[in-house]
Amino acid sequence: MMRLGPFEVERRADPPVAWVLAVSVLAILVAMLLAGIIFWSRGISPLRAYAVILSGTLLNRHALPEILRNAIPLLLAGVGLVLAFRAQFWNIGAEGQILLGAVAGTWVALFSPVPPALKLVVMFLLGFAAGALWGFIPALLKLRFAVNEVISTLMLNYVALYLVSWLVHGPWKGPEMRGFAFTDTFPAAAQIPLLAGTRVHWPTLALGVLLAAAFALLLARTRLGFAIRVQGHSPDAARYAGINPIRTILIVMVLAGGAAGLAGVGEVGGIHHRLLDPNQISLGFGYAAIIVAWLARGSPAASILTAVFLGLIFASGDVMRVSLQMPARVTDVFNGLILFCLIGSERLLYVRLRWAPVLARGPLPAVETDPGAPGATGGDG
Amino acid sequence: MSEIWQTLLVALPLSTLLLWAALGEIYAERSGVVNLGVEGMMILGALFAFAVAQETERPGLGLLAGMGAGALAASLHALVVVTLRANQYVSGLALTMFGLGLSAMLGRRWEGLPLLNTLPETSPVSYGVFLLALVLWFVLYQTRWGIAIRSAGEAPAAADALGVNVYLVRYLCVVFGGALAGVAGAYLSLAYRPSWTEGMTVGLGWIAVAIAIFAAWDPLKGVGGALLFGVLFHLAFRLQERIAPEALQMMPFISAILVLALTSPRRGRVQAAPEALGLPYVRGEK
Numbered sequence: 117m118m119r120l121g122p123f124e125v126e127r128r129a130d131p132p133v134a135w136v137l138a139v140s141v142l143a144i145l146v147a148m149l150l151a152g153i154i155f156w157s158r159g160i161s162p163l164r165a166y167a168v169i170l171s172g173t174l175l176n177r178h179a180l181p182e183i184l185r186n187a188i189p190l191l192l193a194g195v196g197l198v199l200a201f202r203a204q205f206w207n208i209g210a211e212g213q214i215l216l217g218a219v220a221g222t223w224v225a226l227f228s229p230v231p232p233a234l235k236l237v238v239m240f241l242l243g244f245a246a247g248a249l250w251g252f253i254p255a256l257l258k259l260r261f262a263v264n265e266v267i268s269t270l271m272l273n274y275v276a277l278y279l280v281s282w283l284v285h286g287p288w289k290g291p292e293m294r295g296f297a298f299t300d301t302f303p304a305a306a307q308i309p310l311l312a313g314t315r316v317h318w319p320t321l322a323l324g325v326l327l328a329a330a331f332a333l334l335l336a337r338t339r340l341g342f343a344i345r346v347q348g349h350s351p352d353a354a355r356y357a358g359i360n361p362i363r364t365i366l367i368v369m370v371l372a373g374g375a376a377g378l379a380g381v382g383e384v385g386g387i388h389h390r391l392l393d394p395n396q397i398s399l400g401f402g403y404a405a406i407i408v409a410w411l412a413r414g415s416p417a418a419s420i421l422t423a424v425f426l427g428l429i430f431a432s433g434d435v436m437r438v439s440l441q442m443p444a445r446v447t448d449v450f451n452g453l454i455l456f457c458l459i460g461s462e463r464l465l466y467v468r469l470r471w472a473p474v475l476a477r478g479p480l481p482a483v484e485t486d487p488g489a490p491g492a493t494g495g496d497g
Numbered sequence: 498m499s500e501i502w503q504t505l506l507v508a509l510p511l512s513t514l515l516l517w518a519a520l521g522e523i524y525a526e527r528s529g530v531v532n533l534g535v536e537g538m539m540i541l542g543a544l545f546a547f548a549v550a551q552e553t554e555r556p557g558l559g560l561l562a563g564m565g566a567g568a569l570a571a572s573l574h575a576l577v578v579v580t581l582r583a584n585q586y587v588s589g590l591a592l593t594m595f596g597l598g599l600s601a602m603l604g605r606r607w608e609g610l611p612l613l614n615t616l617p618e619t620s621p622v623s624y625g626v627f628l629l630a631l632v633l634w635f636v637l638y639q640t641r642w643g644i645a646i647r648s649a650g651e652a653p654a655a656a657d658a659l660g661v662n663v664y665l666v667r668y669l670c671v672v673f674g675g676a677l678a679g680v681a682g683a684y685l686s687l688a689y690r691p692s693w694t695e696g697m698t699v700g701l702g703w704i705a706v707a708i709a710i711f712a713a714w715d716p717l718k719g720v721g722g723a724l725l726f727g728v729l730f731h732l733a734f735r736l737q738e739r740i741a742p743e744a745l746q747m748m749p750f751i752s753a754i755l756v757l758a759l760t761s762p763r764r765g766r767v768q769a770a771p772e773a774l775g776l777p778y779v780r781g782e783k
Contacts, residue, residue: 154599206586261758266533266586267707268757271750274700278750282743403594410587443695445601452537452595456573459583459591 123469131465139464140411143457150453165440172435173428181314182434185387187427188317189214189379189401191324194408194419194426196251196372199331202414203344203368204351209254209269211402212276213247213373215394217380219280220246222288222299222391225306225384232305239306239381240323247377248370250276255369259362273402280394288391299391308386317386320378324423327375331416344368376402399430400448407455429454504728512727513623514684518705519712519719520626520633521677525571527637527714528670529650529663529773533589534574536702537596538675542567542682544600547693548607556616560683567679568672570596575671579664582777597696607693616688622680623688627720634716646670650771653778663778678702700750701730707753711760714771726753 118125131139152162173179193210200207220242224230230238250272257263283299290300308317335341343364347354354361383397384390391397408426412419433447518535525532532538542563550559570592577588616622637643648656649666657663685701686693704726712718729752733745 154602158602208586208590257754257758261761263754263757263761264710267703267710268754270703271707271754274703274750275747278743278747282741282747285743286741400594403590406587406590443601443605445598445695448594448598449602450598452591452593452598455587455591455594456577459587460577460581462583463581 119474120469122471122473124472126468126470127466128468129466136413136465139461140458142464143461144454146461147450147453147457150457151450154449160440165436168439169432169435172439173431179431179435181311181316182431183424183427184321185315185317185427186401186430187423188321188324188382188386189398190405190408190426190430191420191423192320192327192379192382193376193402193405194412194423195324195328195331195416196375197405197409198412198414198416198419199335199344199368200372201409202335202348203365204348205255205258205365205368206266207251207254207269207369207372208266208406209250209272209373209402210376210405211398211400212269212273213250213376214380214383214398214402215273215276215280216246216250216373217243217377218384218391218397219276219283219380220377221381221384222283222302225302226288226299232303235303235306236308236319236385239385240378243377243381244374245377247380248374251369251373251376252366255366259365277394280391280397284391284393290390297393302385302389306385307389308382310386315387317382320382320386323378323382325420327378328416328420331371335416340364340367376405399433399444400451401430404430404447404451407451407458410455410458426451504731505724508724508727508731510618510623510684510689510727511730512723513626514681514689515701515705515708515726515730516626516630516719516723517681517684518678518702519708519723520630520716521567521674521681522706522709523674523712523714523716523719524633524637524646524670524677525674526709526774527650527771528646528667529653529771529776529778530575530578530667530671531585531589531775532571532574532592532671532674533586533706534570534592534596534675535589535678535705536698536700537593538567538570538678539596539682539685539702539705540600540696540698541570541596542679543686543697544604544607544682544693546679546683547612547686548604550614550616550687551607551610551612554614556612556614556687559687560616560622560680563683563686564676564679567682568676571672571675571678572668574675575668578777579667579671582779585775585777593702601695604693604695608695610693612687612691615691616684618688620688622684630716630720637716647771649778650773653773653776654781657778657780663780667778678705681705699746704730704749704753707757710770711753711756725756 155162155165173183193214197207197210221239224235224239224242254265254268254272257268258265284297288299290298292300308319310316311318335344343359346357346359347361347364351361404426408419408422411422429450430447436442436446437444518539522532522535545566546559546563549562550556574588574592577583578585637646645661645666648661649663653663708719708722708726711722726749729749733748
């Protein structure tokens with residue numbers, strides 16, 4: 117038992133939502149402070165940097181839709197990761213799953229004989245399928261051959277990256293686009309409609325919100341959801357309860373990969389209207405989606421909020437790139453620091469300060485056992 | 498046959514680079530800590546090595562700077578996962594994101610500059626790593642330190658009871674691993690491709706993590722893994738005119754998955770991971 121002045125530091129198993137929120141905000145503020153120090157060391161006043169960012173994002177009515185535009189892929193990929201992480205499957209492959217979705221969407225848009233009226237629907241369907249396939253492979257490799265999923269999903273990201281790169285430099289390079297490594301522009305029927313005057317492709321956004329709701333329902337109300345929760349809590353308990361871990365994880369990864377695939381369709385169909393350099397299709401959305409899922413702390417519904425927050429980070433990255441002449445990668449500095457601070461502060465969640473001046477001290481309450489941080493047991497496959 | 502030797506020989510610089518990083522990861526994981534930040538530590542090592550070598554015109558100092566940068570980055574990971582007991586996977590990923598971002602931000606000034614004094618491709622830094630693998634193998638299996646490291650990764654509570662300072666061992670191994678990843682980065686930007694470009698590690702750090710697993714956390718087997726992937730990457734880097742370069746660039750990553758699948762523990766050919774790998778150690782408080 118530790119003391120902090122007149123307070124006693126107690127453990128608790130189930131932190132209230134307000135406390136979770138407070139700790140998360142604190143972690144983000146610390147990350148901002150650290151990023152500010154890095155700016156300052158580069159001769160950029162952190163105050164000025166944050167002022168520029170604020171005036172270019174939250175305080176600018178025209179820039180607000182950009183936050184939402186960035187939140188769309190983050191939500192779709194992130195909500196899938198929530199599901200995967202709940203089942204203790206370390207899917208780091210959302211980036212590749214997004215790219216595969218983009219490839220499938222492009223194929224439908226440019227090379228398939230699908231009638232124009234059905235193009236968008238088929239793009240989303242096949243995009244989901246392609247992302248799902250890219251999620252299914254590491255799940256199968258883990259279950260069948262015990263290949264560590266962190267490694268396999270990461271390797272598949274690189275495979276997807278070079279696949280897209282090959283397509284746009286080689287077989288799919290558009291004849292209209294001489295000199296550029298792009299495919300041709302999508303026909304109008306394959307372009308996802310935007311909210312007027314913005315880059316918010318609302319059908320994809322709607323899909324993201326729908327999926328978040330569906331996944332929340334799935335986790336809370338279905339047999340599969342129960343299986344996922346038990347599996348995530350204790351694989352042994354799941355086995356005793358007669359839950360088939362193979363089936364659970366395969367389904368989870370199909371859903372998670374598919375959701376990320378939809379994000380890829382959204383990016384090529386709603387924003388770029390062509391397949392292009394993989395680093396321009398996904399600006400690291402798949403990796404940032406890990407933060408979306410982590411911040412949401414296992415709740416698909418909460419990932420709507422956290423995706424918007426990460427969308428803000430990406431929009432800020434754009435502002436920094438244009439106004440402060442920073443490389444696009446600067447968002448990674450923020451993402452890395454936020455993630456560090458988030459997980460570093462996790463232990464704070466499970467403590468509570470209790471007013472207990474030394475003189476008025478009664479018998480000590482029984483010490484609860486350490487509940488451990490959620491997901492702290494990332495054992496190796 | 499001689500052609501195979503030829504390829505092996507020219508791919509050697511890449512193999513040494515991978516081996517530096519893989520040996521570091523093997524030690525970190527043996528002590529019970531997964532560090533997925535190798536890519537990030539490597540690229541920070543590459544940048545700081547290049548910057549210092551460029552400013553001082555002394556590649557030796559650059560090498561030290563790269564080593565220091567890697568060690569410093571790794572100590573961040575150690576702080577978060579050993580002391581704060583956070584999730585090791587997520588922390589390592591954060592380190593990779595942070596390293597890639599920070600190096601891109603700081604490295605602009607050096608982008609595309611030529612390096613006058615490079616580190617020779619064959620030097621103690623290159624062939625020395627094979628000697629290091631032997632030493633690290635000896636330390637791991639034949640000395641008290643090795644027992645301390647392995648027990649911290651296999652059964653930390655028991656190790657602690659026997660007087661091993663598990664936290665200290667884990668800190669040292671993670672920081673040591675970071676220093677080696679930094680050397681790998683320095684070798685990349687000072688010798689193998691004497692230059693600095695944003696994102697120049699192109700996934701080599703992840704391959705090093707895969708080698709650590711493939712080698713069953715054994716430094717000597719790591720040599721074999723590094724040679725294999727060195728050849729694969731070499732083909733990707735240097736034979737780009739013949740086959741679509743992207744197909745070749747994909748190859749090391751596809752092979753990594755295949756190799757891991759074929760040598761999986763379920764087939765009974767490779768020993769399992771350290772028992773407590775990935776688990777934070779909480780000293781009994783009762």
